[in-house]
Amino acid sequence: MPRVVSLFFPAWPTDRLRRALGQSAPSAETPIVMLGRQGNRRLVLAADAAARAAGLRVGMPPSKAQVLVPGLQSFDLDPAGDAEALDRMALWSLRYAPIVAADPPDGLIIDTTGADHLHGGEDAMLSGLVSRIATSGIEARAAVADTWGAAHACARFLARPTFVAPAGQAGAIVRDLPISALRLPPDIVEGLHTLGFERISEVEAAPRASLTLRFGPELGRRHDQAVGGRSEPFEPIRSPELVAVRRAFGEPISAAETIARYAGKLVVMLCEGLEAKGLGARRLDLLFHRVDNRIEAVRVGTAVPVRDVKRLTRLLTDRIETVDPGFGIELMTLTATLAEPFGAKQIISSLVEEPEPDISDLIDVLANRIGEQGLYRFAPVESDVPERSVRRIAPTAADDGTSWSSDWPRPPRLLTHPEPIETMALLPDHPPVWFSWRGIRRRVTRADGPERVFGEWWRRDAEVIAVRDYFQVEDEAGDRFWIYRAGDGEDPETGSHKWFLHGVFA
Template structure:
């Protein structure tokens, strides 16, 4: 089932202008409009959130806008720069999925079929996307549906700020939306309103023939596109710097063996170009253009730059089962969407030294099956606070030679969050005599400590005088635990003096 993301940028023109101005941009609370000419009239072409809250709208005469908001900020609109910025944003979003295209003038369309699991699911993918845009100062809403038409309509008229429609439910989702969500001309919408049609559902309940006879085929085409009955191909945007190879077929292909054979040929041609540029692939996109005007994409990634034909061919062929050729594929396009310089390694042989095994091939296979985020390794961080002393890094990231301190033992298992325990203990420096964790009382036979950990005052003001006292304890069953008391046991300002279990020794 195809899944499409529509990204709606309601204030793209003004957001882009503020981002371009940087520190010189006017404050967000200052109403800003962009103006242009319609014939001999000067009209508002775009208004930011503050201007819209003051009652200003696109199409309003500039003179009226100045009367409504005396301190209004006015700048000339630049549609060409807006379109160019939208294309650059679409190219940046290629990191999400192989098929991305601008949806002018205020949106971007993404075919996310088969890509959401690489980003933690559709909810996580949209949350991460909108979060990055918000941090960049761009207001956005997004919707996911089965078709471009449905996602486009929902993003603009239903998303607050996101909406995800379950597969196969696009018809029910778009039925309550206004007619303008169908991307019909204003004249057609006005005529339909005259006849009493207000919602898309009103049109869905009507026979097509009278509508086509009166308004032409446009209404039926838009309805079919929204419901997935008619194809609406997305022409993916490509940066001119990307390395891309294509193969068109006189007769459409569909057998898995045939697709695999031509994948190998395309990879070989791509690697020849990359060798001339001394680069290797980090992300590879295969787009299959079908005869029914639909496109399917396969994406694979690598942990390190790769230019090995057999290895890249295998990674792509592992994904062939996800391709639905339909009535046949007429064009295959292979693009290195991310390429990096490939450093040559000199092979050193010795009678006494053993070569380090290369596990990057295994890492590539795993990350393309379960997602890049699921394959990682842990690295030390310069922090005395235990939960801050470790971070996730890519599986094949370079070793920075950092290590954890060894003067105090650390548990093999650290709990995600310290858990409160009930204890019997003498203050201020004695370990607990017993403690109750998860409903089970444990008597302490041996203990060592305390190890005092101070708060990192340069990160949070609340940690200015905060401390923790850690103890390693062993119970009657020989199990060893890592407990701490919040505070120094004397001054209440240093902590609550409650006890927590933070880790378990293996």
């Protein structure tokens, strides 16, 4: 089922103005409004959060706004600049999905069908999207639903700041929303309010023929698009600076073998364009324009810049099975939405030195199957606290030369969170005689320790005197575990003196 994300920027013109002014921008507590003309009238067309909190509203005359808020900061609205900045924001959002478009005047639309798992699921994807935009000083809300219309409505009326509509529930969700959620012109909304309509459910219950006769087909069309009764395709944004190729077909194609063959031909053409610019592809988007105006998409990424035709073709054709051709595909476009300089690499020919192995091809295959976030390697961090002594880095990240201390061995498997265990031990320095973990009681036959780990006092006051005493223990079956006691075994202020299992040795 299609899934569409709508991004809404409640104060887009004023947020963009503050960002453009930089250090000279008024403080966040200073109300700002943007003025412009509607017909022959000069009105407030945008207001930031501080202005709205002060009682100012869009459509208010500037003179009234100045009376309500003396010393109000006002600027002229720049619709062309806002639209251009919205397109740039859409290009930035291509990192989340291959099908993105501007939703003027204050939003974006992103088709994330089949792409949410690459970002940790829909909840994590929306939260990450909103938080990243917020770091740029842009207030944002986001919602995901089955249709553009439903996502648009949820982003503006339900998202606080995110909202995930259950799959297949677009109609049920929008029915309780105001009529203005249907993206109708103001005159139609005003006319419906005059007749006493407030909610979308009330419009659904009324005879459609009489409403169409009075307001035209726009009302019914917008309603059907919101509940999923009518498709609403949109054209993905593309920058002219991106390297892209396309292939149109006189007769629609649908066979997987045919699609794969033409995908390979597009890769050849794309690599020629990349070579002419001295670039290598880091991310490819292959779009399939169906005869019913729907767009299917395949996205693949690479760990390093690549211009190898065979390698890129394999990555794309591995995903062909996810494409639904419908009644046929009439156009295919392939775009390198992320490309980086492709440097020349010297080929070492020596009878002594072994060539450095290249596993980036394997990394690409795995990352495109499970997502980039699911593929990583561990690197050491200078910390005595075990759970803080490791971090995740990209598979191809350069080695910085740091390594773990070899003074005391560490288990290869460290639990995400230490798990409490039941023990019997002689305090303060003796290991347990036995311990019970996950319902299994184990008798300790060998033990080594304690290794005392102190808290990192510079992080928080509670760690100034906190300690842990770690033991390596082996049970009668030969299994070895890493356990610790919170505290030094004497002073209650150093810890709870409870026991925990933190790791398992191979």
